[in-house]
Amino acid sequence: MYTFSSKLKTFAFVLMVLGALGIGYSFFTAPKTVADAEKIIAAQDAHGGHGHAEHHAEGAPAHHEAHEAPAVAEAAHDTAVTAHDSVPGVADTAAAVTAEAPAAPGDAHANPAHEAHAEAGHEGHHAHAEAAHEDHDAHADHKEHVEHVFHQLQNKPWSALYVGLLFFLLISVGVLAFYAIQNAAQAGWSPVLFRVMEGITAYLIPGAVILLIFLALGVAGFHHVFIWMDKNVVAHDHIMQGKSGYLNGPFFLIRAAIFLGGWILYRQYSRKQSLAQDEATDNVSYKKSFKAAAGFLAFFIVTESMSSWDWIMSVDPHWYSTLFGWYVFASFFVSGITTIALITLYLKSKGYLEYVNTSHIHDLAKFMFGISVFWTYLWFSQFMLMWYADIPEEVVYFKMRIDNYTLPFFGMVAMNFVFPVLILINTDFKRLSWIIVMAGIVILLGHYIDFFNMIMPATVGEQWFIGAGEIGSVLFFLGLFILVVFTALTKSPLLAKRNPLIEESKHFHY
Helix, strand or coil: CCCCCHHHHHHHHHHHHHHHHHHHHHHHHCCCCHHHHHHHHHHHHHHCCCCHHHHHHHHHHHHHHHHHHHHHHHHHHHHHHHHHHHCCCHHHHHHHHHHHCCCCCCCCCCCHHHHHHHHHHHHHHHHHHHHHHHHHHHHHHHHHHHHHHHHHHHHHHHHHHHHHHHHHHHHHHHHHHHHHHHHHHCCCCCHHHHHHHHHHHCCHHHHHHHHHHHHHHHHCCCCCCCHHHCHHHHCCCHHHHHCCCCCCHHHHHHHHHHHHHHHHHHHHHHHHHHHHHHHCCCCHHHHHHHHHHHHHHHHHHHHHHHHHHHHCHHHCCCCCCCCHHHHHHHHHHHHHHHHHHHHHHHHHHCCCCCCCCHHHHHHHHHHHHHHHHHHHHHHHHHHCHHHHCCCHHHHHHHHHHHHHCHHHHHHHHHHHHHHHHHHHCCCHHHHCHHHHHHHHHHHHHHHHHHHHHHHHHHHCCCCCCCCHHHHHHHHHHHHHHHHHHHHHHCCCCCCCCCCCCHHHHHCCCC
């Protein structure tokens, strides 16, 4: 029986406290008014940033020229008048011409000098009007830009919280799917790891509750992570109006409750049957677990894709991808398997899991390697459409990330593909604990950045940076994850002793 060490428990609490402070600080420092946002923009322009200084500078020349235009017009008018008064012979010549040529009725002032003066005055008046119009447009553009940045900065702490929340929740969902696959396939190598998987999936319950609260707050208007929840925006957007039958608050929450409820139901049922099998004299509970796993996978393959559309893809309601569900699945599936490997190695190092050997670790590492390659295939399949299909929505989606999220966008590809492939392609390396730990940490960080790239560009745009909110969110949910998972591991023996395949798993060698 595993005992949750006081040091690890204290560590989890410290992470949660530090994380809560970081999250609180990010909300406290978010702008409360448009004036606050304007001050932040001014500071960013002075110190540089992720494109906002450049964007603001692009509008500055027009704004500056609009202010200068009245002065330019006045100077042109004065020049024309001066020319009329001071150029030698102009007035005399005009008078002579007027004397020789009888003026037409109503044309008493139609001499060249007066025409020049009138024309200059007309042009000056026109320049005044045009300058005023440009000044008004520039002011309106600036105001719109400031309001846009204000909403993005207000979204930032919510978005940071959402990325951390979703990432750790989906790790437990990925482990649940892997656990179901092992049961449905009647795999002989993995039963010694079942209790580790069951412990990790325990996080699904608190994670689901927090997610439902977050989504409900969005529907209630407390945050604007999902732009389609804003009725004022939808009223002027035909694309969102066309999707309103699916993307609406009540139906959104109902779907989330069905997805999470179904996953939790399977987790609780499979856990119950697993523990019952330990005390049974037959294999009835094992057979129930097998049937439940097969049914759950049929339910999961549909609900996982739909949840990806709802919780992630809908933050970009103009963009869509037919393989997005698979892409998100690959990301959290490999993260879940990596988490199984890391926790297994930790427990093994503490003297638990005596039947786990290097062959089990080798197989987990093979999954880490294989799903990393699969994730890359799906990533490239989406990415290449920007050129291959020339779909405008694809171009906008990826151009935003390439231009403004260059380092995290391409960095995650290196962390999620290049590094795992180079490290884990070697069979011997798959048996070395320190290699698995190093590769696992990089994979988890890489897929956190993957979720960051999926959410942040749509919700905060160019106003992104890794700050207190992002770090605090990761620390808080990591601490909660450790606390829940390792508490669950203390509730039952770490070996599923009566599983029909446990002996095969104990003596598994590759």
